Amino acid sequence: MNTLENVAALLLTCCFFSIFVFDEDCGLLMPQEIQKHFFVLRAFNAELASVKEVHHIRNQGSSGQTGTTATVALQLRLQWWNDSIRQIYGEEKQSGADPSLANLSISCWESPIVRALYHVNSEKNLTRRFLERLIDAREHDLELDQFAKMEDATRYAEKSVSSLLYLSLECFGVKEDAADEAASFAGAGIGLTTALRGTPIRLTKGEVPIPAELLRSGFSRTSLMNSVVGEGTMSEADAKNFQEAVEQVAVTA
Template structure:
């Protein structure tokens, strides 16, 4: 379904709210809470948000805070001895809670309350959450599309039990459902609803998603997960035996080369999508181009990977070159070109 049709459907499905509007109204403290949450859990997203147009900033941080909350569900998983446990009931309840909250923001739960399917107390409980209150304002102030928010939620929920994706195509789909959706929503917060701009966001989001997977690969290996799809790694690759102190201890020379080849292939795919986004970025209105700033740190990490010959265990990748990152963001913000 095209993004244009998704937006039309989202507008048509909105209903009137039965919950007292005063309960839903966000406050200055709610905005500050979301900004602090993003600053602590999504540093690059926070820096990009500071450069967003002023009238889009509230919606942007609501969207990013929502994403942080969803991402934290899997981060809260308890594992023992590096084993990957099935998603606990508590984690699934958290996912359902956010789904119910999203339904309430869009008014889709009112009929259940009227029919006695759930209690009014349960239906209004989400409004105690500052992220939900600010997201509610963002949805109505920026006319955000529900389906993009649902894609974020569904992708995160489906990923709870996944320790390794099967194919590169699956990694691309996950990136589109998460990072591209974030960019679609950011564009909407800036008042841009355009198929051509969405195509740029689509490619940029996939590139960001693939690079994010590569950036996390070293640390996910220690948790018994592998950010590299199965089709790029031979069966029997010892990804479940890693430790940060000596990550190559269980690897043969062939394993090392195979991993670097896989990282190279993912990097090339990310570069291809970034190139597509770069070639067409001029179709995005200049005032909305800060929505694409998350490309900058991802593209910078790709260049660092190339310098270390795609060795994800090279310690220089862990260096926090914050000044360079800020300069790159500033240049892109000033020129409108990444």
């Protein structure tokens, strides 16, 4: 194995370790020749998802950060990923850009996931728009604790999950409208189902994965969140409404 192959193997190992933390069975049934590309994409997606999650972990207890300061820090992290995508596709910074930010762009190549993603793109010619949609979806989610409408939740699911499916199809060399349409519906369904599965955890973080329009006027979010940690109970009306709302999301998925 030559030096280049050693580097590629090391990058792949880093990506596999990154997704193993979140889903140890991820991609194990994929064809051998596609696994490495799939692992890199999933590692990239896991890194994006972790931006908000790491913030939640750091802020358990007391953080000392204001909401605005924390949001700006998260936005900068996602902007770093946007800059990394530009670097991967060979796009230089605009001439008027702040020179003090140059090191941030250069630093992207220190990330094994960015370097691995560069190699995948070189081999598979990934659609840049899909990578950027993954970042956009996470950026939209930074300050959001509940979607207003069902269509908003569905749109987010499509953007954050279907985009990953589109990229996975491209790793197989599939770029067809029919396949993308199927991936669009599948991604929306997977995204909504994942939101439902994570309901107990999201509630402990102050987030309600059920769209507000499905909950009755006067629904007590506080009672809902307290009931999850065993510090209270919901009213009978709220409990019935919440169950019906969950069923509605499941039907939509």
